[in-house]
Amino acid sequence: MVCHMENYSPVLNDVFHALADPTRRSVIARLGSGSASIKELAEPFGLGLPSFLKHIKVLESSGLIASEKVGRVRTCKLRRGNLTAAEKWFNEQRTAWESRYENLDNLLTTLKGEKGES
Amino acid sequence: MVCHMENYSPVLNDVFHALADPTRRSVIARLGSGSASIKELAEPFGLGLPSFLKHIKVLESSGLIASEKVGRVRTCKLRRGNLTAAEKWFNEQRTAWESRYENLDNLLTTLKGEKGES
Numbered sequence: 001m002v003c004h005m006e007n008y009s010p011v012l013n014d015v016f017h018a019l020a021d022p023t024r025r026s027v028i029a030r031l032g033s034g035s036a037s038i039k040e041l042a043e044p045f046g047l048g049l050p051s052f053l054k055h056i057k058v059l060e061s062s063g064l065i066a067s068e069k070v071g072r073v074r075t076c077k078l079r080r081g082n083l084t085a086a087e088k089w090f091n092e093q094r095t096a097w098e099s100r101y102e103n104l105d106n107l108l109t110t111l112k113g114e115k116g117e118s
Numbered sequence: 119m120v121c122h123m124e125n126y127s128p129v130l131n132d133v134f135h136a137l138a139d140p141t142r143r144s145v146i147a148r149l150g151s152g153s154a155s156i157k158e159l160a161e162p163f164g165l166g167l168p169s170f171l172k173h174i175k176v177l178e179s180s181g182l183i184a185s186e187k188v189g190r191v192r193t194c195k196l197r198r199g200n201l202t203a204a205e206k207w208f209n210e211q212r213t214a215w216e217s218r219y220e221n222l223d224n225l226l227t228t229l230k231g232e233k234g235e236s
Contacts, residue, residue, distance in 0.1 A: 007143040020134035025125040025207070032214035033221075083211065089143070090205040096150035097198065 007089075011063065015086045018062035023047070024055050028064060031078040038067070038074045125207075129181065133204045136180035141165070142173050146182060149196040156185070156192045 018024055027041055042052040056076065059065045063082040067074050136142055145159055160170040174194065177183045181200040185192050 007147055008140045012143065013138050013140065016134045016138035019207075020131050020138060022126045022131065025130065029125055029211060029214065032211050033218050078215075080215065083208070087205075087208040087212070089137075090201070090208060093147060093150050093201065094205070096147065097196075100151055 009085070011082055011085055012089060014062035015064060015082050018058050018064055019086070021055065021058075023052075024059055027055065027059060027076075028078065028083070031065060031076060035075050035077040038076065041076060127203070129200055129203055130207060132180035133182060133200050136176050136182055137204070139173065139176075141170075142177055145173065145177060145194075146196065146201070149183060149194060153193050153195040156194065159194060 019028070023045055026044070030036060030041060038049075038053070038056065041056070042049060045052060047055075056065070056067065059076075060067060063079055065076050066079050067076045069075075137146070141163055144162070148154060148159060156167075156171070156174060159174070160167060163170060165173075174183070174185065177194075178185060181197055183194050184197050185194045187193075
């Protein structure tokens with residue numbers, strides 16, 4: 001079937017939208033090596049804090065990260081679940097391509113068999 | 119290093135932007151099982167042709183699909199290269215998480231060693 005329900009997942013809309021930005025991808029990559037404060041995360045980008053916080057907000061609402069404020073410090077951590085959902089979508093596409101080539105192979109074999117060439 | 123160059127790839131910006139829409143993900147999934155005409159692709163969505171063509175344009179400019187017009191029929195096919203680039207990005211994140219746990223293990227071992235040396 002063409003229109004698998006997983007293609008309609010609002011989670012995937014939000015996750016792919018969040019990942020369509022280089023700053024946000026870098027934040028995800030950074031958090032992959034451990035939790036970090038907003039200040040630490042913002043440092044490499046040379047963005048004003050309000051601009052940077054907008055990116056954090058997009059990442060948080062996509063479910064890719066979570067943040068917690070303790071005292072004056074807000075710490076972010078990766079939530080791997082939705083990232084894994086997106087990764088799974090790619091795996092499904094790959095499985096489809098690969099089975100397609102297998103099907104073509106089988107078809108060729110069948111056709112050859114019918115012609116009596118094999 | 120935190121800000122790997124691959125996070126700044128404009129290809130990934132375009133690919134993730136293209137995938138942030140359920141219609142476009144469904145078209146990619148459909149093309150995974152073989153090339154198709156615009157008409158065939160549009161059929162399941164109940165969208166007007168102009169709206170559907172906008173999606174096709176986004177997919178084409180992201181490099182995820184290519185199209186060719188022969189006579190009056192425009193046929194689309196998947197270009198797997200950029201989809202693979204995006205898949206690779208996920209694999210890299212996973213490798214980072216997995217090596218993180220390994221690094222924590224190594225760090226603990228090193229700290230134990232240093233305490234023993236002093």
